Amino acid sequence: MILTDKVIVLDPTEGPVETENHLAARLSDVSGKRVAFINNGKRNSDVFLSALAEEFRENHHAEVVWFDKKNPSLPFPDALLDQLKSCHAVVAGVGD
Amino acid sequence: MTQLSSKKLEFNLAQEAVEHFFEKGWTDGLPIIPPTPERVQAMLDYVKAQPSDIVGTIPERNRFITAEKVAINAVMAGCLPAYMPVVMAAMEAVLDPKFGVHGPTASTGGASILLIVNGPIIHQIGLNTGKNLMGGAHRANATIGRAIGLIMKNAGGSSQFDQTTIGHPGKISFCIGEADVPEWDPLHVERGFNRSDSTVTAFASEGPHQINNHVAHTPEGILMSIADIMTNLATFHMQRSTQCALVLCPEHVATLLEHGWDKARVKDFLFEHARRRKSEFYPFGLRLEPLAEEKDEWATAFPSPDDTLLITGGGPAGRFSSFIPGWGSVSQSVAVTKQVRLSGFT
Incomplete structure (x- = not known):
């Protein structure tokens, strides 16, 4: 017997929805700029970011705004995202 | 279409x-x-x-x-x-x-x-x-x-x-x-659904931990064995607040039923006994010294009695139950129950 029928199967994968994200305009320096730091809540992330924030404040004269992300595995709350709009830049790292 | x-x-x-x-x-x-x-x-x-x-x-x-x-x-x-x-x-x-x-x-x-x-x-x-x-x-x-x-x-x-x-x-x-035990409400009834x-x-x-107690024929003996398994310190659930699942085998359930225990009493007992003093963490390097204002001196295996998903199941022979710890913390993930239907899933 000769089998001529092809086997047709369906691709099981689905990628992320494409969005038109783009990089914000880069700052030439942060002096006098409002810079947000987001502590993601993982252990020691606050230690690193607070040292970095201090560097920005003392040596680069930035206005530092601090946010604590209470939950590292859930999205940043919308209300806090709105507050970020008033900042010129955001430093968001992942500590663990 | x-x-x-x-x-x-x-x-x-x-x-x-x-x-x-x-x-x-x-x-x-x-x-x-x-x-x-x-x-x-x-x-x-x-x-x-x-x-x-x-x-x-x-x-x-x-x-x-x-x-x-x-x-x-x-x-x-x-x-x-x-x-x-x-x-x-x-x-x-x-x-x-x-x-x-x-x-x-x-x-x-x-x-x-x-x-x-x-x-x-x-x-x-x-x-x-x-x-x-x-x-x-x-x-x-x-x-x-x-x-x-x-x-x-x-x-x-x-x-x-x-x-x-x-x-x-x-x-x-x-x-x-979950096996049907007529004397007890199944998990979905406890969570607001009809039987x-x-x-x-x-x-x-996380993975399941088997609990072996073939000797005790009292609720307290069985449940203290479970509480002991639940309170290993190098775990998410003892260091944070997570829910857990507990599968009680038929022989353990039979002993609990003989003594008139219901699910709520089992969960209350475990909440009271599955705990360790926070000072016990220190030799393991798992916790810093307590803050001056820290008054709660106990770490519990789960944050409240109802954070135990208590179900029944397993073979009729053998006095083995199973403890299944949760991941992370209750602020990150909790158990969710949905009704099984034949349509309308969007």
Whole structure:
């Protein structure tokens, strides 16, 4: 017997929805700029970011705004995202 | 009526398709059933779903999970169409924001998604609630649990995001049914459903810990053994606040029933006894010295009695129960229960 029928199967994968994200305009320096730091809540992330924030404040004269992300595995709350709009830049790292 | 929209792949032999799926990294390391359009459509027809129906989303990953991708991966897992209502309800639970699926399926902590099924659907599709409860050998349990893992891997982004350090075999498949004990309310009744409803509860879990007590014939003896297993310090649940699942075997349940204990009393007892002083963490380097204002001197295995998912199951012989700790913390993920239905999953 000769089998001529092809086997047709369906691709099981689905990628992320494409969005038109783009990089914000880069700052030439942060002096006098409002810079947000987001502590993601993982252990020691606050230690690193607070040292970095201090560097920005003392040596680069930035206005530092601090946010604590209470939950590292859930999205940043919308209300806090709105507050970020008033900042010129955001430093968001992942500590663990 | 929408059409299947997934890309079609053509092979000369089914085995070629299976090997192609391995090569593409679309399996969990085991062979799959080739998801032909006919098989996928049969799955969708069983739950009266359109291919484009959105079962849920994962905002952190920009993912929309369609009924078509659920059906394709359920076929691959080996599910029958009759299992599809459970798979769809399970995905609804997994994609509920309270479950917070991004965390447990990305974490180095290596959680699995434990599914606990309740109600008449258990007997309708032949889910195992008895002997070898977590040990495989039952198609419905093995393939429904596996389907969730494949959906997350292929459509949910877990192949990209999963950073598990060790994990456990339940990540491949972890689905159990609760055995019926007429004297006790089953889990779904405790969670607000009717006994005649069928439900599935999704829970981000670590691996199961077997509890061996063949000697004690008092509730206190059995439950103190469980409390002891629950209070190992180098665990998420003792260092944070997580829910847990506890599967009581028939022989242990019989002893509890003989002494007139109900589920609430069991959970209250465990909440009172599954705890250790926070100072016990210090020799392990697990906790800094307490702050001056820290008044709570106890770490409990779970934050409240109702944070124990207490179910019954397992073979009739043997006095082995099982403790299944949760992942992360209750602020990141909690168990979610959804009703199993034959339609209306969007």
